[in-house]
Amino acid sequence: MSREAxxxxxxSLGVRFPGATHRVITCKSAAEARAAVDAAGRIxxxxxxxxxxxxxRIVHVRYGFEFLGYKIKRGYRxxxxxxxxxxxxxxxxxxxxYPKAKSISRFMDxxxxxxxxxxxxxxxxxxxxxNPLLRGWGEYYKRAHIRKLFQRLDGWVRxxxxxxxxxxxxxxxxxxxxxxxxxxxxxxxxxxxxIPSLASRHS
Numbered sequence: 001m002s003r004e005a006x007x008x009x010x011x012s013l014g015v016r017f018p019g020a021t022h023r024v025i026t027c028k029s030a031a032e033a034r035a036a037v038d039a040a041g042r043i044x045x046x047x048x049x050x051x052x053x054x055x056x057r058i059v060h061v062r063y064g065f066e067f068l069g070y071k072i073k074r075g076y077r078x079x080x081x082x083x084x085x086x087x088x089x090x091x092x093x094x095x096x097x098y099p100k101a102k103s104i105s106r107f108m109d110x111x112x113x114x115x116x117x118x119x120x121x122x123x124x125x126x127x128x129x130x131n132p133l134l135r136g137w138g139e140y141y142k143r144a145h146i147r148k149l150f151q152r153l154d155g156w157v158r159x160x161x162x163x164x165x166x167x168x169x170x171x172x173x174x175x176x177x178x179x180x181x182x183x184x185x186x187x188x189x190x191x192x193x194x195i196p197s198l199a200s201r202h203s
Contacts, residue, residue, distance in 0.1 A: 024067055033058045061095065070097045070144060096145040104149070107137050108156070115160040117167050123177070126164060127186045130157070134189040142194045150191035157191075158182060 025040070027033040037058065041051050059065045064073025074095055099107075114130055121129070134157070138150070161182065162173025182188045192198060 022068060024065075026061075030058065066100055069100055069103045069140070071100050072097045097143075098145055099141045099149070103141075104153075107133075108153075111157060111160060115164045117164055119164065121164075123161065123165050124186055126161065127182070127188045130161075131187070131189045134191060135194070138189065138191040138194040142196065147192070147195060147198075150195065154191050157188075161188070
């Protein structure tokens with residue numbers, strides 16, 4: 001748990017949660033966290049439901065925890081510039097959210113399925129089919145700590161498209177089908193452009 005004040009789990013009896021409800025309770029200490037779990041268990045028992053034994057656990061935010069497709073943890077790298085000179089939201093010991101490794105892997109598997117070299121699609125139709133996946137996944141994670149990840153995935157998606165078009169992984173696709181043409185004529189969604197702070201610069 002983090003050092004922030006703990007969140008009240010339930011205000012009064014009679015509150016009914018949806019079937020698939022997830023809660024994160026932040027506490028100042030391990031003892032406070034254990035007390036919060038005990039209190040939550042008692043309240044939920046009175047409501048006729050129970051805490052899931054495998055999904056209910058106490059962790060230190062230093063090691064992080066997974067929640068709704070995110071990995072949330074405290075940053076550990078030392079910042080070499082004083083905070084007054086840092087223009088981004090990066091701060092020492094701040095909390096950061098990243099896409100879960102499984103979510104990234106699942107996303108890449110879906111892209112692979114749609115960009116197999118054996119798929120008999122022209123590039124225009126291929127990008128039109130990819131765009132809903134790219135936009136949906138990117139929109140969900142665009143406010144996380146994902147700038148470098150989005151840049152890497154954008155490059156990988158381009159290579160997948162070139163590989164599909166020219167039927168081999170090592171090709172000169174960047175010459176025959178330039179990046180500007182992919183994002184212009186073929187209107188491929190670029191993940192990095194979905195990040196609000198960067199999108200505002202391009203608008």
